[in-house]
Amino acid sequence: MAEANLIKVDHASPPKSLTRLIEADADILSAQLQQLRARAFAPLEQKELRRFMAGEAAKLIGISDAYLRTLVLDGVIPEAEKNSAGRRLYTLEQVHAIRDHLGRNKRDYINRRVGDEHQQVIAVTNFKGGSGKTTTSAHLAQYFALRGYRVLAVDLDPQASLSALFGIQPEFDLGSNETIYGAIRYDDQQRLISRVIRKTYFSGLDIVPGNLELQEFEHETPRALTEGRRTADRMFFTRVAGALKGVEDDYDIVILDCPPSLGYLTLSALCAATSVLVTIHPQMLDVASMSQFLHMTAGLFDVVEKAGGNAGYDWFRYVLTRYEPNDSSQSQVAGLLRSLFGDRVLTNAMVKSAAISDAGITKQTLYEVGRENFHRQTYDRAMEALDAVNGEIEDLVKHSWGRK
Ligand SMILES: Nc1ncnc2c1ncn2[C@@H]1O[C@H](COP(=O)(O)OP(=O)(O)O)[C@@H](O)[C@H]1O
Numbered sequence: 001m002a003e004a005n006l007i008k009v010d011h012a013s014p015p016k017s018l019t020r021l022i023e024a025d026a027d028i029l030s031a032q033l034q035q036l037r038a039r040a041f042a043p044l045e046q047k048e049l050r051r052f053m054a055g056e057a058a059k060l061i062g063i064s065d066a067y068l069r070t071l072v073l074d075g076v077i078p079e080a081e082k083n084s085a086g087r088r089l090y091t092l093e094q095v096h097a098i099r100d101h102l103g104r105n106k107r108d109y110i111n112r113r114v115g116d117e118h119q120q121v122i123a124v125t126n127f128k129g130g131s132g133k134t135t136t137s138a139h140l141a142q143y144f145a146l147r148g149y150r151v152l153a154v155d156l157d158p159q160a161s162l163s164a165l166f167g168i169q170p171e172f173d174l175g176s177n178e179t180i181y182g183a184i185r186y187d188d189q190q191r192l193i194s195r196v197i198r199k200t201y202f203s204g205l206d207i208v209p210g211n212l213e214l215q216e217f218e219h220e221t222p223r224a225l226t227e228g229r230r231t232a233d234r235m236f237f238t239r240v241a242g243a244l245k246g247v248e249d250d251y252d253i254v255i256l257d258c259p260p261s262l263g264y265l266t267l268s269a270l271c272a273a274t275s276v277l278v279t280i281h282p283q284m285l286d287v288a289s290m291s292q293f294l295h296m297t298a299g300l301f302d303v304v305e306k307a308g309g310n311a312g313y314d315w316f317r318y319v320l321t322r323y324e325p326n327d328s329s330q331s332q333v334a335g336l337l338r339s340l341f342g343d344r345v346l347t348n349a350m351v352k353s354a355a356i357s358d359a360g361i362t363k364q365t366l367y368e369v370g371r372e373n374f375h376r377q378t379y380d381r382a383m384e385a386l387d388a389v390n391g392e393i394e395d396l397v398k399h400s401w402g403r404k
């Protein structure tokens, strides 16, 4: 960072009180961040999704490249733009339009749920930070949106990494009561979830952001529990499900990115979930803490279930994250998990890849960054693993809808 970009700070006389010191540091930091941000993004500049090459577009629609070329799309979509090499580039809106067009004659092209297929609410969880929850949630949400499902991603983590990945800066872009907390709070400031939903630059993917405000839920819940007015809708475990009820018809898939703790937010998310995905980085220490997580969850869930909370589910899976198959201790742990949990561990693992972590540094996912930005092999290997993991989950979703 160039010196000139740094805010001047007087280090000679720090405040005497700890409160003032912390407050001053917070002010300095947010002023600095604001300044950096003003330089990085012009005001009002929105994140925008890249365009897709014909091969990518065809794959997203579920047809061959050759078939896409033969399709006569007169008037169905505006003429696809061409890049400097004369290759066609499709926007996600165009991909959706082509899929819908084909779906008019053949229902199989359409992924959106129909009839009595129920909304899938997938909680991505593990109380260990860094186990890949947010990375998994973001890629999964985008995978579904790219294929024409209507998706809502919910950031339940006060640290708001998912919101940040979607270009929402929790410190600057969110006023009070503009997070999921607004829809689950107990007091009279509670609002409809539709008021806190934001569109993203992925057509078909909306988000409810989070920020530190969510921490209030952990503080307010014990108070609400003792207040006496313990009607069902005031019980903490019904709060997330209750909020989601308001948009049940609007989305096919809801992805809940849980915080790295086993608090009321996580429990309420698990109660709202129709399916659970536990992310595990296969290291012995992480697995040891996971056994604690499972014990504690079971204990708490027992209480919730006895109080009338929802403990049913469609599917429950473990997914290996940041996996290095050549690391013998990791592959041992992976083998151990597979022998203990059988097919509850997804067959495909999310391998560790510089493509994922590099994209993350610029607040992007691998689906957003084009192949030209990486070594082809690195990109292809990561993309293959991502699509395989997410495809397995898509199959579980379709299965729960009774589709083939
Ligand atoms: N497959 C992967 N390969 C490389 N880095 C990864 C991968 N998955 C996650 N990461 C990195 O690991 C860190 C923690 O992941 P994150 O998804 O934020 O975990 P959590 O939400 O559980 O705290 C992030 O910096 C992320 O970029």
Ligand SMILES: [Mg+2]
Residues within 6 Å of the ligand: 133, 134, 135, 157, 161, 162
């Ligand atoms: Mg996270």
